[in-house]
Amino acid sequence: xxxxxxxxxxxxxxxxxxxxxxxxxxxxxxxxxxxxxxxxxxxxxxxxxxxxxxxxxxxxxxxxxxxxxxxxxxxxxxxxxxxxxxxxxxxxxxxxxxxxxxxxxxxxxxxxxxxxxxxxxxxxxxxxxxxxxxxxxxxxxxxxxxxxxxxxxxxxxxxxxxxxxxxxxxxxxxxxxxxxxxxxxxxxxxxxxxxxxxxxxxxxxxxxxxxxxxxxxxxxxxxxxxxxxxxxxxxxxxxxxxxxxxxxxxxxxxxxxxxxxxxxxxxxxxxxxxxxxxxxxxxxxxxxxxxxxxxxxxxxxx
Numbered sequence: 001x002x003x004x005x006x007x008x009x010x011x012x013x014x015x016x017x018x019x020x021x022x023x024x025x026x027x028x029x030x031x032x033x034x035x036x037x038x039x040x041x042x043x044x045x046x047x048x049x050x051x052x053x054x055x056x057x058x059x060x061x062x063x064x065x066x067x068x069x070x071x072x073x074x075x076x077x078x079x080x081x082x083x084x085x086x087x088x089x090x091x092x093x094x095x096x097x098x099x100x101x102x103x104x105x106x107x108x109x110x111x112x113x114x115x116x117x118x119x120x121x122x123x124x125x126x127x128x129x130x131x132x133x134x135x136x137x138x139x140x141x142x143x144x145x146x147x148x149x150x151x152x153x154x155x156x157x158x159x160x161x162x163x164x165x166x167x168x169x170x171x172x173x174x175x176x177x178x179x180x181x182x183x184x185x186x187x188x189x190x191x192x193x194x195x196x197x198x199x200x201x202x203x204x205x206x207x208x209x210x211x212x213x214x215x216x217x218x219x220x221x222x223x224x225x226x227x228x229x230x231x232x233x234x235x236x237x238x239x240x241x242x243x244x245x246x247x248x249x250x251x252x253x254x255x256x257x258x259x260x261x262x263x264x265x266x267x268x269x270x271x272x273x274x275x276x277x278x279x280x281x282x283x284x285x286x287x288x289x290x291x292x293x294x295x296x297x298x299x300x301x302x
Contacts, residue, residue, distance in 0.1 A: 008126045008301075013043040013095065014061035016054050016080055018072030032071060032097075035116070039124045045071075051079040051279075058083025062092040067301070069123065073100015074144055078277035081133065081143050081298065095123055095301040101210060102168060102278060105144045108205035108220050110302045122301055130296035131220040132204055137290050142276035143298070145208045145215070146291060148266055149199035150230075153179050154209065155275035156282075168210030172242070181232040184268045188227070188261040198230045198255075202264055202291050206248075208278070213248030223295040224260040231255040262293040 015036065017029055029045060036043045044066075048054040058068040058080040070080035077096050084094045097119040098106035106113030112122050133141050147155075154168070154175050185194040201208065202225045203215035215226040233241070233255055244250040251258060265288055266272065272283040283289070 008067060008093065008128065010042065011093075012066045013041055013069050013123060014057065014066045015043055015045045015069045015071050015097070016057050016061075016076065017045050017047050018049075018054065018070075018076040018099070019047050020049060020072075035120055036123075039120060041123060051075075054079040055083035055086070058094075059087045062087035062089055067093045067095055069095035069097060069301075071097040071099055073098065074102050074105050074277045075279050076100065077105050077143060078279050082141050084298070085133070085141055091299070093128060093299045093301065095126070097123075102208075104207040104210065105205055105277070107207045107211070108144065108218075109300070112302055126301045128299050129221065129302050131298050131300045132223060132293055132295050133297045134202065134204055134225060134291055134293045136276065138292075140276060140281075142204070144205040144277045145201055145203040146274060146276050146289075147199055147201040147208060148184065148272065148274045148289065149182065149197055150175070150179055151199050151201060151209060152273040152275045152280060155278055155280040156273065159280050168212075169246075172209060173239075176235055176238050182268055182270050184266055186229070187265045187267075188259070188263055190261065191259070193229070193257075196232050198232050200227065200229045200266065202227050204293070212246050214245060214250075216248035220300075221296060223293065224262055225264065225291070225293050227259050227261060227264060229257045231257075262295075264291045265289065266291070 033045055046057045061068040062084050068080055068084050070077040084092050096112055111118045133143050135141050154172055157175050158171055181196045181198050183196045201214055203218045204220055206213055206215050206218050208214050214228055218226040250256050267288040271285055274281050
């Protein structure tokens with residue numbers, strides 16, 4: 001990605017602070033405020049607890065000509081993204097300070113993903129890039145990735161708060177014990193496929209699930225989604241190969257199929273369970289997912 005010449009000097013950063021995020025709770029607002037003040041930035045911190053609050057805060061900030069900054073995990077970035085785009089301003093800019101348990105978006109944003117200090121340095125000396133975002137059924141946007149099937153069940157399981165062990169990996173292993181793959185029909189401009197799948201992911205960023213390098217060659221500004229379909233495997237096959245997915249060396253495995261596209265339709269006779277940037281969603285039987293990438297739709301600090 002090449003940076004733009006956009007000058008943000010003198011801009012106000014409206015930092016939308018998700019106090020539900022584990023790392024955010026550890027840092028506390030006072031610590032974030034002190035770090036921003038040390039860098040002599042013009043800022044306002046808005047604490048939120050719900051997705052609706054975060055989205056509304058982002059939309060209001062952008063409408064006022066400010067930069068909306070998501071301070072939290074991928075879920076916070078997801079709702080802030082949708083607030084930024086809802087404002088309808090072509091000159092809107094979004095920033096991100098990763099403070100969640102997954103922080104997969106940060107991994108795709110260069111120095112922003114290097115830790116708190118590096119993310120705040122990016123606000124101090126901002127490089128603005130035009131990046132792609134994708135939209136589902138003409139409504140909600142996602143920035144990092146969408147997953148159907150197994151990874152959506154992992155997202156649902158974690159959102160239920162019944163799984164108390166921190167981190168994604170223990171939840172991934174536990175979910176595999178009971179998950180049963182469903183059948184899907186996938187169509188895209190250059191092809192189609194129908195059958196059972198463990199999961200299908202449409203990736204804009206490289207990682208999902210707290211560091212699984214599912215799409216190691218994906219780029220945020222190339223105008224295409226990297227789609228990965230993984231066919232059903234046994235539990236023991238899963239344990240054998242999961243580390244390959246973690247490292248991003250799974251492309252050559254026989255149960256993995258990959259292609260690139262700007263549009264993808266997913267259909268199923270069963271209820272369609274999916275996630276966007278780790279946020280669980282569900283559609284009733286008979287409804288389909290239509291995913292479309294919008295090239296360079298968002299101005300993002302990297």
